[in-house]
Amino acid sequence: MTVRMQACAASDAVREDTHLTIRQSGQREVFCGLTGIVWLHRKIQDAFFLVVGSRTCAHLIQSAAGVMIFAEPRFATAIMEEKDLAGLTDANIELDRIVTQLIERRPDIRLLFLVGSCPSEVIKLDLSRAALRLSQKFSPDVRILNYSGSGIETTFTQGEDACLASLVPVIPPTVASECSLLIVGSLADVVEDQFVRLFESLGIGPVQFLPPRKSTALPSVGPNTRFLLAQPFLADTARALEERGAQRLVAPFPLGVEGTTRWLAAAARAWGVDEALFEKVTQPYRARAQRALTSYKHELAGRRIFLFPDSQLEIPLARFLSRELAMELIEVGTPYLHRAHLAEELEMLPAGTTLSEGQDVDLQLDRCRAARPDLVVCGLGLANPLEAEGITTKWSIELIFTPIQGYDQAADLAELFARPLVRRARLVA
């Protein structure tokens, strides 16, 4: 605990001197937290996400999900109508009716999230009370929780933070006296399995994950829990876990060889793993990942990159791109800068990096055009217009949907940035 707090404080002081931060408030061109449902429902396989919102919310999720693979996906929207706005009593009665209908239709559901939206918040529909009320009705078969994914409260990946934070209070306390490791933040199953194998080789365990793949197999948490954040956008979840006595292991994020090594090392230190063993276990992975990165480094070294704010992954990504692929950072945007969780990352960025927090998209586009970067990382609304201006882009949402963490994904991550450049070079017509 003390170590962590020191790290927080120290990094703050250093950071202010070394990086230039642009803060602007204007139009923000980012998704709201509802978007997280698109990957969270795949991760927690017995959970259903019911957005209480408007047609816009339904349309957003549908557009972000892109494909309608499932006839009846494990998410839906209770679209509010004129009469729901008229009185909260009616809105609550309606909500109960819809939830009942839903649970009857989907008996496979064990966990239901009522997800708040801008409209539900503006009219002050209290979903936590609704969740309590409905839990009483449907427990123990279905657990009902609530969180907000609204655009007035949350930006894109913060939806996952809100979702996981809502799970923390129902996580059972640990009973064992031994320390356990909790990995927090959704990762692709394949990445989780790789980490499980690595921790096992290092003698670190037991290892649990939040979110779990099944809501019926929640991890446990208590003062013996040490947790590693796998994602940089989990401020509220971390705070909630800390309130349960768990301790965050200070580390950068597991992107790239260096990030992954230092992330694993944080756990290794906490478990007192012998340095020689750590070296022996990780060395082959590091060597393999570095080999795989080589060709991408040729492609990317010296290229100038501009990142628009999107997922909060931007700072760890920038660190990876500059240190392992020798890219030049022009501007690193992030919707929100959590200085404590990103302290390690910020220290590793080249001194004097231009960061931007928040957004005025028009002004940022002006800066981007003026800088003529070789590659721009941005959302889907901006990508084609920039390409049409002759600026090569990488859509940022792919960084969320692709497994990119860990050693064996380091090269895949590099490839995501190299591909648009390779493609641009290939096309003659």
Next chain:
Amino acid sequence: MQLTVWTYEGPPHVGAMRVATGMEGLHYVLHAPQGDTYADLLFTMIERRNKRPPVTYTTFSARDLGGDTAELFKNAAKDAYDRFKPEAMIVGASCTGSLIQDDPGGLARSLGLPIPVVTVDLPAYQRKENWGAAETFYQLVRALAGPSAPAPGTKRPERVEGARPTCNLLGPTALGFRHRDDIIEITSLLAKLGIDVNVTAPMTAKPTDIARLGNADFNVVLYPEIGAQAATWLQRTFGQPFTKTIPIGVSATRQFIEEVAALAGVDPAAVLEASASRLPWYSRSVDSTYLTGKRVFIFGDASHAVAAARVASDELGFKVVGLGTYSREFAREIRAAAELYGVEPLITDDYLEVEAKVQELQPELVLGTQMERHIAKRFGIPCAVISAPVHVQDFPARYAPQMGFEGANVIFDTWVHPLMMGLEEHLLAMFKDDFEFKNGAQPSHLGAGHAVLRDDAKEQPAPEMIVQNVISVPAAIWAADAESELKKIPFFVRGKARRNTERFANENGVATITIETLYDAKAHYAR
């Protein structure tokens, strides 16, 4: 509240965006939270637009709600004017924006901008995308063309002797199904008749063009869902009549030619004479015999669905087994058409209901929106898209209108190709016992075209399985000889024969399916 899994239409402000994005020189300032900016990607990704939609979102947050969101709106509108210098502006609120009751119209007017500012008030909790587009277009037309309206009751002056007749094309927007190419097709058709297009709107028009809509002799309403409301007002205000026929398919195109010729006072004979679509001949060629009576399910916006039903039935010889729309505003049109084909009209925006209907009807072809494409894919039924909502593949690189004679050619190809090739079907039957023909082999033409099926393969049980699970409960048992007789039936119709026989057996309480049951069922289902 309404439980919604997938939606056919976005909220009404997305309709307003379709109008603004289709136009030039118009800017939309929208009071909305940050997440609502997702709508930009519909245009930049699905339609591959090379510019951002001309929309400024205020992106207010919870923090602003306690403070001054009105000021935020004014600043956003002012900045948007300074940066984009539009000819005109529309202002409004999204679903959340409307709840905070800031009165975007009043705020924008208080800025005293030197351009027309039009307020579009869209009831976000009652209406949907197409309605929003229609209302926005109507408000724009009223505001911009209104000032040049003649005094009420004034008679339209006669066209100057010798001047070519002119019309406006009303209804096309951004993100419309083939609007881009329909405009070209219909403009050239009108040119052949000696009719000039005064303005095409909203798509391609500037606010200054909207202002001169009244100059045309009449209006052509290509998409009533979006253009009819404005056309009605123009008729009332400028005395401009408007067309009622949607020129989709050969007969409707010919009817449309006659209709516009009458409105323009020109002779359609030469154009009708030269009417050049391959559809009628292709449909008569012997290869098309197998199209006869193919059972087709049609769903979409009302105009496209009604037009598709007519083409399917009258020009391709299909049998319409289902017809529906997601637009309740146009339910009447669908009901009338459904009566024509003797089917139950399906008026719903509940995707699951549409899916259940397709499953129940087991059509051989689905003509629908992107949503029905997914349904059809899941059931392994051939499908073609005929209406919005659209996806990226509905903006093909090639010229592919739906309207006019070329549109009819496009329709023939896109509806017929997913079905089994006629001659190929015969050849397959003739050679079915050859050793190269492995049992269960896919017809060759389904190989590449049905790549889409593979995408989903991991997620879904095989379509065949779904269908059987549904139809054959409780299952009758196949006797061995019946089973081997079934194997003699060509594989590409075997699945259907199996299903029909089982359904027949179940409906008639037959527990064991014998060879006799098989042929009884065949006779029962024979058309």
